[in-house]
Amino acid sequence: MPIQTSTHNLVQDYYGHQLQGTADLKTSACCDASAMPEWLKPLLARVHPEVLSRYYGCGLVCPPLLEGCRVLDLGCGSGRDVYALAQLVGPEGEVVGVDMTDEQLAVARAHQAHHAEVFGYSNTRFLHGYIERLDELGLEPASFDVIVSNCVVNLSPDKDAVLAGVQRLLKPGGEFYFSDVYADRRVPPAVRNDPVLYGECLGGALYWNDFIQLAQRHGFADPRLLEDRPLEITDPKLAARTGNLRFFSATYRLFKLVALESACEDFGQAVIYQGSIPEHPGRFVLDKHHDMQTGKVFAVCGNTWHMLQGTRFAPHFNFIGNFDTHYGIFDGCGGNLPFGARSESSSGVCGLAACC
Numbered sequence: 001m002p003i004q005t006s007t008h009n010l011v012q013d014y015y016g017h018q019l020q021g022t023a024d025l026k027t028s029a030c031c032d033a034s035a036m037p038e039w040l041k042p043l044l045a046r047v048h049p050e051v052l053s054r055y056y057g058c059g060l061v062c063p064p065l066l067e068g069c070r071v072l073d074l075g076c077g078s079g080r081d082v083y084a085l086a087q088l089v090g091p092e093g094e095v096v097g098v099d100m101t102d103e104q105l106a107v108a109r110a111h112q113a114h115h116a117e118v119f120g121y122s123n124t125r126f127l128h129g130y131i132e133r134l135d136e137l138g139l140e141p142a143s144f145d146v147i148v149s150n151c152v153v154n155l156s157p158d159k160d161a162v163l164a165g166v167q168r169l170l171k172p173g174g175e176f177y178f179s180d181v182y183a184d185r186r187v188p189p190a191v192r193n194d195p196v197l198y199g200e201c202l203g204g205a206l207y208w209n210d211f212i213q214l215a216q217r218h219g220f221a222d223p224r225l226l227e228d229r230p231l232e233i234t235d236p237k238l239a240a241r242t243g244n245l246r247f248f249s250a251t252y253r254l255f256k257l258v259a260l261e262s263a264c265e266d267f268g269q270a271v272i273y274q275g276s277i278p279e280h281p282g283r284f285v286l287d288k289h290h291d292m293q294t295g296k297v298f299a300v301c302g303n304t305w306h307m308l309q310g311t312r313f314a315p316h317f318n319f320i321g322n323f324d325t326h327y328g329i330f331d332g333c334g335g336n337l338p339f340g341a342r343s344e345s346s347s348g349v350c351g352l353a354a355c356c
Contacts, residue, residue, distance in 0.1 A: 039279040043084045046118050048111040054078035054104060061085075061148040063177045063253070064284075065277050065312055068092040069145035072169060074131045074162070074178075075099055075152025079108030082124055083115050085148070091121040096144075098127050098137065132158040134165035142171050145312065149178040151249075154204040163218035167256060173311045176220070176254040181205040181231065184246040191242055200238070202231075202247055211252075220254035221262050222303045224287035227251050253287065257306050264301035264333035269321035271298055271308055276316045284316070301330035 040062055044052065054077065061073070061081050066088040076082050076097030085095045099105050108126050116122035129137045131152065147166050156162050166176050186207040197203040206214070215223045228250035233239040273284045275294030283293045286307065292298045297320070300308075308317050329335045 043087045047080055047083045048114055050107055051078045051080050051083060051111055054107050055080040061150045061177060061179055062088060063146060064280055070143060071095045072144045072147045073097045074149035077104045081150055086124050087119060091123060094123050096125045098129050098131060100130050132156055132161035134169060139169055141168050144169050145171055145174050147176045151180055151201050154181045154201050159214060163214060167219050170256040172256060174256045179249060179251045182208040182211060182248050182250055194241060197238060197241060205247055215254055221260035224253050225250060226253055226287050255307050255311060257310050259306045260303050263335045264303050264330040266327040266330040267302050267321060267323050268325060268327055269300055269305050271300055272318040274316050301333060
């Protein structure tokens with residue numbers, strides 16, 4: 001495999017030379033600090049201004065409960081998220097950033113000493129490399145608690161290789177928590193091959209359903225959508241090129257858990273959130289459909305049970321029930337019994353309304 005592809009060259013040129021700051025972007029794929037929750041804003045206030053000015057991400061990649069964790073940031077760029085995460089993992093944790101763009105890494109590395117002085121400890125590393133080839137970076141398999149990426153997977157020419165590398169590096173029970181850009185349909189070649197649209201994170205965007213299948217193919221059986229927002233193409237010329245395509249910025253979390261099933265199965269289980277995760281005293285939001293209030297019994301499917309019981313979140317929940325009895329598909333999770341009810345008027349041998 002060649003060291004670089006034409007796509008790599010395009011991305012390196014766009015982010016290393018053509019963009020000099022967030023004002024140069026032509027879409028809303030990159031969001032600003034105003035979208036951050038209040039508890040994260042003080043962390044960004046301690047990040048060097050030059051690092052912030054060269055940030056091109058599209059969402060939040062600071063999941064809760066990271067103290068002492070080892071975190072990998074794919075496509076770390078100038079290091080904004082690395083330095084925010086470094087404060088969350090603390091002196092006992094570590095954050096490793098990977099990027100292929102020399103100009104971006106130069107900014108990140110230039111301010112390591114500054115941040116070590118501000119934080120009172122040094123716990124960051126930056127590696128030059130490709131997110132499709134994580135096995136070449138000397139990183140131990142199953143050595144990271146959490147892997148994050150911020151609007152980077154869409155830029156990769158080999159998304160299968162990215163997911164395979166993530167699966168390899170995560171510890172059992174580890175989490176891939178990432179924001180990226182998705183399309184409401186498969187992106188046509190005219191958009192995919194447009195250098196500016198690709199650099200703006202639109203040309204390489206996956207059709208959302210293709211992403212679900214990609215994740216499942218690499219052992220992430222139940223991808224969970226945390227939040228999403230539609231993207232606006234603010235440049236009229238670019239908007240004309242994309243036609244009827246709609247794009248969304250979305251944050252997903254994928255757990256490395258062998259026990260997960262492809263569907264949400266009901267075993268009559270429930271959990272109670274204890275309210276003990278820092279900065280989340282009143283509720284814990286696992287994903288877009290699981291907002292658990294402190295102290296309230298919350299019914300869950302088997303997969304959600306595993307995502308809480310088999311991960312770093314376990315000490316913060318009480319667990320009710322077991323896997324002894326199966327009640328079918330979990331109500332409201334889709335995949336309901338597809339077969340029609342018995343027809344009262346049918347008199348044939350089959351006796352089902354769906355018979356032909």
